[in-house]
Amino acid sequence: MDERTLAFINLHAVLGGLAKLCELDGECKKLIEGKEISIGISVKDGPEGTIRFSGGACTVTPGIERCDIKLPFSSCKKFNGLIDGTVTPIPSKGFTKIGFLLHEFTKLTDKLTEYLRPAEGALEDPQFFEISTTIMFHLILDAIAQIGDEDKVGRASASYIVDGDVRLAIEGGPEGYIHAREHVLTAVHTPTETPTSCMVFTSMRAARDLFDGKVNGVVCVGQGLVRMSGMISMVDNVNRILDRVSMYLA
Numbered sequence: 001m002d003e004r005t006l007a008f009i010n011l012h013a014v015l016g017g018l019a020k021l022c023e024l025d026g027e028c029k030k031l032i033e034g035k036e037i038s039i040g041i042s043v044k045d046g047p048e049g050t051i052r053f054s055g056g057a058c059t060v061t062p063g064i065e066r067c068d069i070k071l072p073f074s075s076c077k078k079f080n081g082l083i084d085g086t087v088t089p090i091p092s093k094g095f096t097k098i099g100f101l102l103h104e105f106t107k108l109t110d111k112l113t114e115y116l117r118p119a120e121g122a123l124e125d126p127q128f129f130e131i132s133t134t135i136m137f138h139l140i141l142d143a144i145a146q147i148g149d150e151d152k153v154g155r156a157s158a159s160y161i162v163d164g165d166v167r168l169a170i171e172g173g174p175e176g177y178i179h180a181r182e183h184v185l186t187a188v189h190t191p192t193e194t195p196t197s198c199m200v201f202t203s204m205r206a207a208r209d210l211f212d213g214k215v216n217g218v219v220c221v222g223q224g225l226v227r228m229s230g231m232i233s234m235v236d237n238v239n240r241i242l243d244r245v246s247m248y249l250a
Helices: 003-014 017-024 026-031 076-084 095-102 104-116 126-150 152-158 204-211 217-222 232-249
Strands: 037-043 048-054 057-062 069-073 164-170 175-181 184-188 197-201 226-230
Touching: 003 037, 003 057, 003 076, 003 126, 003 232, 017 026, 017 057, 017 104, 017 126, 026 104, 037 076, 037 095, 069 076, 069 095, 095 104, 104 126, 126 152, 126 164, 126 175, 126 184, 126 204, 126 232, 152 232, 164 204, 164 232, 197 204, 197 232, 226 232
Parallel strands: 037 069, 164 197
Antiparallel strands: 037 048, 048 057, 164 175, 175 184, 197 226
């Protein structure tokens, strides 16, 4: 596992999950009501991005221009330590707004962890299950793009993906697509009307079982839990990258 790739996943996929969290969880949505603040994360030799809270919504975008609070990290390993709870960041900008970082932001990340690493029995609640699985779907979509762009093995698979869009969806649930252009992958969290290929889970349960490692992709296809169409070679190589997501998110 590559620390630099993990840093890109942690910023754009894991912390990127805050966007859906604030959209889907009423408690979290209320927590950011009226907040106009942004947190810039800058990792030496790694990713840069800004988590922005504005208009009752959260967005995560590349770059750190005009951030209110800046968190610098001297290495990808240090930033990854923030995510696993072993490193405490020290802001280089925005000390007067550190209260948001210590209170609201910490509550959001704690809630995100609850959904991504649910306690035993938590998934038995239908609403929790749906929110958790939806957040995981979008996180995995972002992770596929980051691994395809940054990870050595992932880049090898991406090199075989022709230009176009691979639609990923859960029937009756969330959807998005991986946009491929000159073997660079980008995750897009909105529907596409003209996919080059498709990979659709027949249910939230089928998707969840794959996300949790209870079944593999081959079994899902064999049992009809996943439908594929279009240019199958694109789906096949996206699946190869998907296999590496569990390694990074374990």
